[in-house]
Amino acid sequence: MIRNYFKIALRNLWKHKTFTMLNIMGLSVAFVVAILLSMTAIYELSYNKFHKKSDNTYLLYSTQQTPKGPEGSIVNPMPLAGALKEEVPGVASITRHLETSVVATSGDKEIYFDILYTDPDFFSIFTFPEIQGNAGHAIQSKASVALTQRSAKAMFGDEDAMGKTLMLTIGGKEKPFTVAAILKDITKQSSIDFEIAVSFANAPRYHEIKDKWDHWNHEVYLTLEKGVSAKKFEENTRAFSNLHFADDINKLKRDGAKPDSNGQYIQMGLFPFKDLRFITSANGTVSVNKTYPYLILGVAALILFIACVNFINMSIGTNAGRLREIGVRKTLGAEKKQLFFQFWSESVFVFLTALILGILFSNILLPPFKTLFRTGATFINLTSPASLLCFILAFTAITLLAGGYPAYILSKLKTVLTLKGSLSVDRKNRLRNVLVVVQFSLAILLISSTLVLHSQLRFMMGKDLGFNKEQVISLPLNGKKDSRLVVNLLRNELSGKPDILSISAADSNLGLGRDGIRSTSAFGFDYKGKEVKTNILVVDYDYLKTLDIQLAAGRSFDRNFSRDSLSLIINESMANEMGGKDLLNTTVSLFDSTQYTVVGIVKDYHFQDLNQAIQPITFFLNADKSFDYAYVKVSPENPVQSLSAVEKAWKKVEPNTEFLGSYLDENINRTLDREKIMTTIITCGSIIAIVLSCIGIFAISLLTIAQRAKEIGIRKVVGAGISTITVLLSKDFLKLVVIAFVVITPVSWWLMKSWLQNYSYRIDLSPWFFIAAGAIATLIAFATLSIRTIKAAVENPVKALKNE
Structure with a gap:
């Protein structure tokens, strides 16, 4: 019986080889897309899952009820972790976490590494396997260090690194450390990434601020005791917050802040570590945002659905010619289930062939795919038992739905009608029409999304940022020499060169440089009876000149003014925070009552990501603070x-340290990588969706023309022209595309409007995006239909009528 099914299936598929090839081609493309995109989504969703305690590990955050609304923060003061474990029940283990960069020296080697300052509990909370030694014990000593395999090899080559000494430049001073542990290299699917780990007691300014509750600069991770829920722990912290942040709470009350529903002005919360990859602080709250991986899965599902719609329509259409075969087999005693399995087996054969081709081509396309989408995903991500089970269930469901439905429709037809060659099911093609509408609705949705995303991305990339991003090179000062000395040496080396226009420095970068490090500093102070919060930036002379940041009032820092070390420059947003009028020469009391004077106000510029509103910022000249980045303005002629x-x-100047300079426009573009990848995914998805939709509508047009061949011949005989027949054959399908446009446009508008709300600066959502999407879909559909309808219209009518 099975052998007979197989022979009949092959014979029938070969008989309709055009439609078989179209089905296999469409499904293969869909499987390639689904495999590659699912692989990427699973890779993203698998971040941090390798830690054994990931389900019980949390990032501590706090929410303040400010006069402007809730503000979330993940940074904490130095003494908080120890006090929290002692005073709040439910904490099993807790660790502080501060990642930055450091210069490591051994012999003549001088290498720039990512360093982690942390506590011994860190290695009991997180799973970073050791090769040699014990990392937890290593960082109990201020003089010991744990290295990864990569950093150990970089420093000591093939020699055994254990017990060897290296020098780390921390806070401008070199300190010796002994290697006491070697860790396996950290997987790319880790949100925590470091190359060297040392005791938190080595952190810069540790002894100066270790007991201060008003200096917030690091994250805290913890695990809970068995039986303690995150909600219960958060309730337990309320008395703790009210005690240790009493001064902050009093200020919030004074400034008019309203408590939350639990009467709290400062509430601690726990964020699941396993979701750290997707943390967001939109609208003042810390939450999970998995839009990116779910978007990827959504596009994969849409592409598969469109391919399955094609298969259903073509299966019903081609198998309608087998009605008499069905009738004869029923007359000879064939049961419904036998007919069902016959037709379904043909579908399974097509799906299996398409799946094998999809796996083959996805393997071939994987390297360029990884480059295009900047992902580390591999086929290994699909080999976990859970992933394999999901794919088997998905494949079974697809074959049952896409292949089983046509089989079910044909197997339940009445014997008398099938012997007459009459298909009583869906005479008016209602199902086919609905599926075509859904198919083109999805295509129009993807096309309109592509147009909106491209426009938003162009808007962000072309936006005036308020500083010169094309002519300024940002250079991390990642050597071991004093950063201020390095800036002066660079000035000397580059002086007199006609293409070098200006040099300055600061303690923070603009955008994301090649070093991959981002940092911000902020503080609050009392001004006229209320607390004012501001970002802070320590700069060198000529900072405004080098970056072409425009003054709104006052002046820049000037070497001719000896008291500029006690002067401030603020932006317009900061001026608005302070009252907005007559702020030049205003004196404010900062840092243990030191008096600073406002000497300049700059126009607002984008010093943070472009999806954030411009925040207040204050510039300082601080001779005691080192610089982290130099800025070099160059002429535009020879970049x-x-x-x-x-x-x-x-x-x-720094012969042993890697040069990581880049232009600021490159830095800004790096901050838009996620938007670029999302746009590329949607663009590719819309192209594939419209191609698959056109394959489907082309195949259906072949069937329709074959069914109406005699009608076309008669119309030509009585005088119908080519254009008349072409319009006649196309209009029914084009109506479906128009219906799809009407149905999906409100949905697409709502989705795009919701997505744009994530950006403080965004394009206006014009109706032309959606009209253009509908027009593109209609034109492509008409062009596809015209390929076959025009051919049918010009054929000799004798061919169609000679059998009558």
Whole structure:
């Protein structure tokens, strides 16, 4: 019986080889897309899952009820972790976490590494396997260090690193450390990434601020005791917050803040560590945002659905010609289930062939796919038992629905009608029409999303940021020499070069540089009876000149003014926070009552990501604070040569340290990587969706033309022209595309409007995006239909009528 099913299936598929090839081609493309995108989504969703305690590990955050609304923060003061474990029940283990960069030296080697300052509990909470030694014990000593395999090899080559000494430059001072543990290299699917780990007691300024509750600069992770829920722990912290943050709470009350529903002004919360990859602080609250991986899965599902719609429509259409075969087999005693399995087996054969081709081509396309979408996903991500089970169930469900439905429809037809060749089910093609509408609705949704995303991305990339991003090179000061000395040496090396226009420095970067490090600093102070919060930036002279940041009032820092070390420059947003009028020469009391004077106000500029509103910022000249980045303004004529000149100067000043300079426009573009990838995914998805939809509508047009061949011949005989017949054959399908446009446009509008709310600066959502999407879909559908309808219209009518 099975052998007979197989033979009949092959014979029938070969008989309709055009439709078989269209089905296999469409399904193969859909499977390639589904495999690659699912692989990427699973890779993203698998972040941090390798930690054995990931389900019981949390990031501590706090929410303040400010006069402007709730504000979430994940940074904490130095003494909080220890006090929390002692005073709040339910904490099993807790650790502080501070990642930054450091210069490591051994012999003549000088290498820039990512360093982690943490507590011994860190390695009991997180799973970072050791190769040698014990990392938890290693960081109990201030003089010991744990290295990863990569950093150990970089420092000591093939020698055994255990017990060896290296020098780390921390806070401008070199300190010796003994290697006491070697860790396996950290997987790319880790939100915590470091190359060197040392005791938190080595953190810069640790002894100066270790007992201060008003200096927030690091994250805290913890695990809970068995039986203690996150909600219960958060309730337990309320008395703790009211005690240790009493001064902050009094200020919030004074400034008019309203408590939350539990009467709290400061509430601690726990964020699941396993979701750290998707943390967001939109609208003042810390929450999970998994839009990116679910978007990827959604596009994969849509593409598969469109391919399955094609299969259903073509299966019903082609198998309608087998009605007499069905009738004869029923007359000879065939049961419904036998007919069902016959037709379904043909579908399974097509799906299995398409799946095998999909796996083959996805393997071939994986390297360029990983480059295009900047992902580390591999087929290994699909080999876990849970992933394999999901794919088997998904494949079974697809074959049952897409292949089983046509089989069910055909197997339940009445014997008399099938012998007459009459298909009584769906005479008016209602199902086919609904599926085509859904199919093109999805295609129009993807096309309109592509247009909106592209426009938003262009808007963000072309936005005036308030500073010169094209002519300024940002250079991390990642050597072991004093950063202020390095800036002066660079000035000396580059002085007199015609393409070098200005040099300055600061303790924070703009955008995301090649070093991959981002940092911000902020503090609050009392001004006229209320607390004012501001970001802070320590800068060198000529900072405004180098970046072309425009003054709204006052002046920049000037070497001719000896008291500028006690001067401030603020932006317009900060001026608004302070009252907005007559702020020049205003004196404010900061840092243990030191008096600072406002000497300049700059126009607002984007010093944070473009999806955030411009915040207050204050510039300081602080001779005691080191710089982290140098900025070099160059002439626009020779950007490549200018970058090379800066690199040569750097190699003279810091010969043992890697040059990581880049133009600011590159830095800004790096911050938009996620938007670029999302746009690329939607664009590729919309192209594939419209191609698959056109394959479907082309196949259906072949069936329709074959069914109406005699009608076309008669119309031509009585005088119908080519254009008349072409319109006649196309209009029914084009109506479906128009219906799809009407149905999906409100949905697409709502989705895009909701997505744009994530950006403080965004495009206006014009109706033309959706009209253009509908027009594109209609034109492509008409062009596809015209390929076959025009051919049918010009054929000799004798061919169609000769059998009558």
